[in-house]
Amino acid sequence: MPDAAPATPAPAPAAKAAPPPVAPASTFNDRIAAAKSMGTPASTAAAVTAKPAPVAETPTESVAETEPESPEPAPAEGEEAPDSTDEAEPADETPIPGTDAEKLTTGLALMQKGDLDAAVRALGGDPKLIPLPTKKAFRAMARRELKAQARDAAFDKAKAEAQGHLSTESNHLSQQQRALAARYAPADESRTAWENEDFLACGKALEKHFKTDLATITQKLASGKVGKTPEEKNLSAERAALAKERADFEAAKAKESSSKTVAQKREAAITRVGEGLKLHPYIAGTDGKPDPEALEEVFSAYEKTWDGEKFTKTAKACADELQQKLEARAAKRGLVKAGATPAPVLGKNGKPAVAPRPRIAEPPRTAPRNNLGTAADLDATRASRLALAKRVTEQQRRGVR
Secondary structure, eight states, X not given: OOOOOOOOOOOOOOOOOOOOOOOOOOSHHHHHHHHHHTTOOHHHHHHHHSOOOOOOSSHHHHHHHHSOOOOOOOOOXXXXXXXXXXXXXXXXXXXXXXXXXXXXXXXXXXXXXXOHHHHHHHTTOOGGGSOHHHHHHHHHHHHHHHHHHHHHHHHHHHHHHHHHHHHHHHHHHHHHHHHHHHHHHHHHHHHHHHHTTOHHHHHHHHHHXXXXXHHHHHHHHHHTOOSOOHHHHHHHHHHHHHHHHHHHHHHHHHXXXXXXXXXXXXXXXXXXXXXXXXXSTTTBOTTSXXXXXXXXXXXXXXXXXXXXXXXXXXXXXXXXXXXXXXXXXXXHTTOOOOSOOOOOOBOTTSSBOOOOOOXXXXXXXXXXXXXXXXXXHHHHTHHHHHHHHHHHHHHHHHTOO
């Protein structure tokens, strides 16, 4: 029996190719490639994670080779079509320095403004790798977002105006309601009291409504008079006109008195400010007296700082600002200040600061120390010097010297 040929071992099943490990993302393009490769089959993972082919010289050809052009989304009704001429503008490829947080913040801000290329550059990517249809769709979306924000802002403004109008009208209606209630409340009280047969309350309500006593009301009703005569109507009209004229005169008199009081108070305030700033270079005149026009300008600027509760600036600060504006205007026109005396230095309280006294220089020596003479010379003049000292002492004692 012939020997059996050794059995050929069956081929082992081919091991399933494991997906290549994803390298740590270091740049924006690597991170995009890694994100695309997540969850894809092993056969396409390597192709996705591979380094993209170099960009061709013509951008449109590279886009056509790498990404098929998708139809551009049609703009919504009432919106402008995306402008494709923006792609012709040269892109600024200067990287933006800063940390990752600053880059992310800058990128988000640029995306909110609708500048996709600048946002990609801020994040460290290459805007040329983004397909043209994607850019057009993003710009259309950005335009829609900006228009929506503008509509929201206009709606909020109109809502605030409507709320203010409604509040004003509500206050006006409330005032009218209070006035009508005060005018016709006694009539309603009298009707209610008559229905309840409370004639005492009804009489009081009638007196309040007609502003007279009940006896006069009863006499008028008993007279049967049906209206005023022409003479009485003229007399009532004259009385009403006289009362109105008197009220207008009293109001004008009160307003004039109030205006005079306000003017007097203002003049007193101007005087106080002028006394405190009389040495300020903007107010002080060449004759040493405050300039009235400059003082009025300073006080007017000081009045404008009143916010309803207090002055936000001091009078000295207003005068300093006006002085700075005047000097800046003179410098622009090439004017030079006249040779006047320098303005005094003011302290914190607006008063002139006390300048330190100048130091008195020591008098020069009459003779150098090396010419004082020798000991023999001093002994020779000792007697004459003692006699001179005695004479000076005697004169001082008698008061002659």
